[in-house]
Amino acid sequence: MAQRRMLMKGTEAIAEAAIRAGCHHFFGYPITPQNEIPEYMSRRLPQVGGVYLQAESEVAAINMLCGAGAAGVRVMTSSSSPGVALMSEGASYMVGGELPAVIVNIMRGGPGLGDIQPSQGDYDQMTRGFGHGDKHFIVLAPSTVQEAVDMMALAFDLADEYRNPCVVLGDGLIGQMMEPVTFPEPSERTFDRSWAATGKKPGQRRNILRSLFLDPEVLEKHVEKLFEKFKVMELKEQRYEAWMMDDAPPVVISAYGTTARIAKSAIRELRAEGHRVGLFRPISAWPFPVDGLATYVEQTRLFLGIEMSMGQMVEDVRRVVAGRRPVQFWGRTGGMVPTVEEIVAQVKERSAALGQ
Amino acid sequence: MAEQVAFKRTSVLTDDYFHYCPGCTHGVAHRLVAEVIEEMGIQDRTIGVSPVGCSVLAYNYLDVDFVEAAHGRAPAVATGIRRTLPEDRYVFTYQGDGDLASIGMAEIIHAANRGEKITVIFINNAIYGMTGGQMAPTTLPGMRTTTSPNGRDTGLCGHPIRMCELLDTLVEPKFIARGSLSSPKLILKAKKLLRQAFDLQHSGFTFVELLSTCPTGWGLTPDNSLAWLERNMVPFFPMEVFREPGKMPPQATPYHPDLKVRDDAPKAEKKTEEG
């Protein structure tokens, strides 16, 4: 089938990409600014013989994912920051029970009810604080609508491959912007589903999907087994983009998602004026691209983290740089979006202080 | 000598020993569910959802596929399973009173209201057993628990919740009944309720509440617990079939195509211009 470019809104493109990735089950609860995802699903899924169900809460939605994931189908939900926080308990159960699913978080301003404007205040929530216990989620952060589309298929594959929920972390901007997109051919990969709870096959062992292991020795073994998977993820699933880094620029901006796009525009302007600046853009927020960033530490004089938050991902940059170079931060929060001009000014000011 | 089986442990129960306290009726309820599954021949098509509470380990005892739910969320997990698997499957949840009527109130009401084709088995023993005998949403007025040491004060924390009656206000449920496990006769009756619920499951939401004992939490001997249940719980939680085929639900709101408010609603009827 010939690939067709279509102009689509980020949220709707995410929904369509999920359906094309074989996700025919969606459970969710309305919350701004991601409502176009459930709305699109409610129209489209019945057309493909799928199930759209509006849950009574985010708490119920994540537990419906738990059931559908346990039954062995591709299933997703989408929400926004406070709604995702409500899902954290169920998500932890899904890690413990090794149940695949995709959770889309279109971040909004916080804390609390905050506002409904774009934000990146959930980096810590998704990479550190999403649910209780020893666990991780692969967190993919798209920077363009096309990347979000490509990521949906990847997210479902990763969820199935590792039998672990996978998070796609966007912000209100990527959700609302319209861009031309091409949908990739469906993945050919198939995954073992013999573990799913679909009814005990005669003569076979039954499947019990659970996260309860009352014997501490057994639970420790179980968690160690999970962490064998996380170790593989950390080896294989680090993703990043190094942009304008070939000439070993002294100043490197670290940014992800929409902020990275704005940073690119700023870097173009700065370079036009003769400032050598590069961008390190994590695509996987977890596993953080430690190895990729490490290769640039020596050649860089200053790292500047820019986020739509008070500085969350920058802590991961500091962890990798480990005091060898200065790591500074500048950001806007509360739903305020950094402008190109602001970033240009910030870089110039900090470069001047460096003696550049 | 020829003989016939008058009573035998069903093969749908595993060989594991129950972890429940002596005289606890969870074992009876487990066995009844297992017997119904065996009689219907649906062991290979049944998926159970276990709760949090004393029966958290239900999957150790019922030999069917199982998914463990977070506290109170079993109806949501069962919804996810039900909406995913082929229609010939049977999906049930097994939940206690704290799980279902307190933390899981939203999930049970909405699963019932959607008419999820599942069977919910509700074990009501008026107390939190696993955590050590605290007050439950179904604890009787004046009943002493470890968190209502002077007896449940209804002025402070309200009256016990009658789940069957609450669910009976909804349109969708197809079967709602309350039974008791307090005597052999009532146990046999309870099994009939469970069988009815499973038989009707594919037509809609089915709910069986079973009045149960917690000798440890109540501080009574097993036989005194049965007597206490019949004397105190039954008057407050009457044993009735609230909903079954032929017993009409409250009148449903009629479906009005005219209620579509959006211009772009699919197949919206174009109203003829008048005046």
Added chain:
Amino acid sequence: MNRVEIDGDRCKACGLCIDACNKHLLTLSSDLNAKGYHPIEIHDVEECSACALCGVICPEGSLAVYKEIKPKKGG
């Protein structure tokens, strides 16, 4: 003769079967089982009517009851 099989290791000595038996054929044994309970035992089994109420009330599923089929007289 009717027969009652008791899985003594399952029994937790709750005694509910003792009350359920109309003929009072069940008592707690003086022995201890693996879990430290005095399991029930049956006496005067020839009196048993195989009503199976003991099995119905037993929360542990530790009882099985078999009823003798009397050969029909006169073929």
